[in-house]
Amino acid sequence: MSSFTPYTYFQCPCTEASLPNHRNPSQEEPSSSDDDRTFDPRAPRANYSLYPLEHLFYCEDCHQIRCPRCVLDEIVTWYCPNCLFEVPSSSVKAEGNRCTRSCFQCPVCIAPLSVSSLEAPPTGLGYEYAPQNGPFVLNCGYCSWSSKETGIEFEKPNGIFAQLARVKNGGEPILTAKERKKDRERKRDFSGTSAEKEREETPEVEIPREPLDPNEKLDPESQFSNLKAFYQGQLAEASPASALGFTGDYGYGSPGALSRIMGLYTGSTAFDKKVKAKAGTMREAQDALEGLQLTTISEEEEALTKLRTEGWHCTSSASQRAEFLNTNAQFITELRPVAYLLRTKRSKRCRTCRHILSKPESKVSTIRFRIRLVALNYIPSISIKPLQPTSSASSLLQPMRPVQFLLTFKNPLFDSVKVTLATPTKTPGRFASKVTVLCPQFEVGANTDAWDEALREGTGEKRRTKAEASEGQHQAEAGKVWERGRNWVSVVVEVVPASLHIGGPEFLKNEEMKDDEGPLKEDEDVCEIPVFVRVEWEADAAHDESGLGGGGSKEKDVREKRELAYWCVLGVGRIAKV
């Protein structure tokens, strides 16, 4: 069995606050039951509120823990994770959330693609100064996929995104949206009589009224742009050109749309008629030019024969299709290099007071934070280690045999804190282990600067505490702190692990066991102890108002009592199966 590392998770109070409101907003919960209620780390909801201390923030305005669920993210910078170039938000809006330079991921395995030349390397005198010539291809260094497999080659080694946008798999050029638009407009200008001539010029583009060429296959982007153009045209035709001259955009502000909306409510027949008349004029897309793609039998047969000859391996997997924007790509040969999704740097705000909890520097290359209010700097951390070093080979807890653990509380604050611990006598769940905190109330000394610490280390303060501990207590004593340092305190908690025996006499079973006598579930053998931690300290009240100036110095002496209480879960170990 894999080794078990003890863990401590903290519960964010945001779930606590929302819980009663969801259940019964009108009925007030009696405070006594609220006090009795213990936190069950095995409850399905608990998963969403427990975090390691490192993931939590502390809001200085609300004086409360904030978890990733109760903060608001704000994007500071967009950047490409591959070339680390910052992308301005305007171009993110215009060009989408992908890198538009030369950063691509392999469509097969998502590893980064690198550009390489197909030409043989230059030789002879001064070869190192000779420029590399095309054609260039994208190569995957992980799975050896190459864009050559799908027939894509590039003329230049840079600006791959723009080059890729112009070429289909197989090397045929793609008409860009602009060119398509031009074509469409031209089509409208010419009547059906000049169709022959037009066809010679642009063989790919279909002409209305002619039967659809089955070979004309649009790629998803151009199909979308065609469809969009078609529907926009339809809407423009259908919407009444109002007196003010609004056409096309069909916004709610246009008088035509407004009158239609009004008609919905008043039910006036005059409008009804009008609407019905309009609906009649709308039609659906009829050909490729308008964005209609018909599936032909020959296409299906092609796919079938390909499946038959090349087998399962030539098809694309679901994850590959998900990565690729076109989810219709059935075969690996239809996949195209995927441009890197942009990543963001985000600042975080408290949801309740909008106070900024974390704000990184906006530059991509810097890793500093302007503001970083992490719970680590406000809440005493809890570390767990067994009191008796486990000499036996198995690190498992033996059922029904008491074990003692040392909980070390380390105070990050520059004020000393009073800590009060509370645990249920038995852990919740089917296998209830008995828990006793030998010293539930203690004070942890204040933290000092790192410089002070370094100076004081020489005086041997740490050693003194250790010596004290070793000479004084060999046995953990109730009500006494086990070991104490400058800003840390260790207390002993005794656990009598439950037996993982399912059957057994009726009187030994607890309620939950009677309800469910199924076999042992996953991780049910982990002994988790819910602990309610209450931290009290006195902080400088002037600290908050220091920004206001004025009477800051006068109020410096005023100490403000602070209190913070939260649930923690200590995972101490796995219980051995007998």
Add this chain to the structure above:
Amino acid sequence: MSKKSVKGEYIETDTGNKVSRRSQIIGTTNIILGGKTVIQAEVIIRGDLLRTYPTSTAGEKQGNPVAVAIGRYCFFSRGCELRPPGKLYKGQFSHYPLKITDHVFIGPGSIVEAALIGSHVNIGANCVVGKFAIIKDYVRILDGTVVPPNMVIPSFSIVAGRPGRVVGEIAEGEVDGMDLREVYRAVGNH
């Protein structure tokens, strides 16, 4: 080393490096150690894989060529291997220097052929970091990851999988825990 004549596991250098006697360091003249770095047993560092391709800038300093540059407070666990990456460029194969900055932890059995590893990077056990990978600061690579060649991993990423992909972000509070000073102090010489 001179002070402690008793043979311990580690050779301690003047700058505080702790180098295991059972490590294999090849081409020591081409390796720079910034100090306070721990190199455990069976670690292989290939300082002999030097750059052979001529540098484009003519004004290169005449000194020892560097194949592996390592910063301060790095920790190389048992059995990991550091090799400078190599590639064919314009018909000539050459290795390029491997640069590792400060507070970099590399887990047991991992093979690293990166071009650059930023500070506070934690690479788990049995990972492969492909050729010319660039890993920025505050990155955690989970056990068994294969980072594909040429991959760039931005700061505050958690990477896992084969091939490696960014699966998460380092939380703001985790940043402090990636300092390796305590780890260095905990390494005893016995």
